[in-house]
Amino acid sequence: MLKATRDQVLAWRLRQQGLTPRTMSTVAELAERLAGVQAQVASSAELAIATRQRKPRAGAVEKALADRTVVKTWSMRGTLHLLVPEQMAAFQSLLAAARTWEKPSWQRSFGVTPDQMERLGDAVDELLDGGRAMSRAELTEAIIAMPGYGDLREQLTSGWGTVLKPLAWTGHLCHGSGEGNRTAFVSPRSHVPGWTGVPEPEEAARVAVPAYLRAHGPATAEAFDAWLIRGLTRKADMRARFASLGDRLTEVDVDGDGERAYLLAEDADGLARTKPSKEVRLLAGFDQYVLGPGTADTRLIAADRRKAVSRTAGWISPVVVHEGRVAGVWDFTDDGTVDVRLFAESGAVPKAALEAEVAHLAACTGRGLELSVRTV
Template structure:
């Protein structure tokens, strides 16, 4: 069966509750999107609110407090919101790559696999039933014999040496304490936590969730989204061999191309799922406008399923820059999206549109 690119993009818009919008909760949406990048918390909140007919401004924070969502290091080593009842499956696939055992990782971050193992055992004990700030956690680790020399690595804002502990189910974020991030153990924090499963058992659920939101996709595209291609190819092939999503075929064949306009948040899953290098979604010459320095992913204008421009908030405006080569984008659609952003943020801003 052949489908057009326009049909694929329209199907993704529907699968991700962008067209039409949804009455689903933030927990349901996070599961539907196969996680939501939350390196910038406000971007994650807006990405979810944009998809809702009636956005609730504190929904994400309430879900984190209720422990129905978990914030932890996940795909590509970045912070994500994950559904509490499905987080362990994602972590299993990330941990399967054992990136911390590779010589290049050890040279870059200064820890041996044995030190990572010892650090994990210490974290298990330190965080059992406790919620600690980063500094409190560092102080507790450095007080352990044999771990006194890890202060610099643990203090890194990127948290690189803590990511293997997240992926092996030993650590996740707890509720903020003022301006401070906190950490705790999933064993005592996540309701019904049963540990990180075997990757082969977890793979069908995670890959199905990814394909349901971002498919059709190749194993390589999935692995680029998961961990920038770090999974061993034989393992990846094994995960995909027995997986078929036949239920999507009929829906893809029937869907009509989208004419919708959407203003999406920075770091939106619609862009991150296939990746910014996908020229069917983002014109090659415009990639740097979307994927900027420092790992920043711009808020984007989507029209007919493709990225048609970028936008940003100022104090008084929604400032839109359309890509000239894309062609005309309906003004009425942009105005409706500015109104949706006002509903999401509680702040009305004037729409300003330019072509660049």
């Protein structure tokens, strides 16, 4: 069993995720490297990409979506993500395998039966056939105009698209490139390069688990499932998917904590050679560096600071990372200031490094920015 320290793990993740050092990678390369980029807030996704690039390029995400080197769709934890086609089908398969829409609690909350969900998939396939793109309103009106669907208007128009998300996971729809803020739904069959459908979960696990561990390992099967679908997969199924990878995985003991954490065997030497990081980074809200292990990971975020990072309504703050750990939070202000609030217990964070990060944020956003630092 490989032994590693917390500081080694955090430094290794920074490097794996293109943060130290920054890269010349494209949007698609970074989306693949990060096992997806959460895009519920488009500006956060754009900044998460740009902060990892030495020379960020305005409009790069929109171009990647238009070129279909990345696809936007509802994926992990039911949130929008930018995914590369090669990983998208695998993640969707494991999400679909949990069959959350068949659970009685889901049906009571959203009022759609499993049979209705299956028929909705058939209806969407028909409506989006041949590369047709439809807005949510257009798709909803077209569905309820079909015989037998008229009583689903409320379910299709309410909330955060909850009823439509299983249709994304089962391969019936995804987001098209769109125009401006207009969401256009399309069929993956016509939109996603190389799409051959959603694979069986066993096949999907051989892509999805390594993709996650390559960016966020060493990690437990439970951490992977929390990241994927908030822990809703049957434990036996998730353990079996990890076990099926056999000697592709190696166990890692992090600081002697006794957890069964796993890493790709091919990455073991790289982790063992990793030195602790002294770097400072200002990361976007909803950044994968935080979302991958989750905000409950006290190696990354002190327990009594979790609420400062994971706020109401699922909002994940932009964070200051120093020596691999979350050392504070920050925000843009209306007057062009980057308002940094450092956690008092995190120790001194070099001001010169913070100033360099603000300069990089200015390059990412095309704005003139000033630094303001205070301790909280």
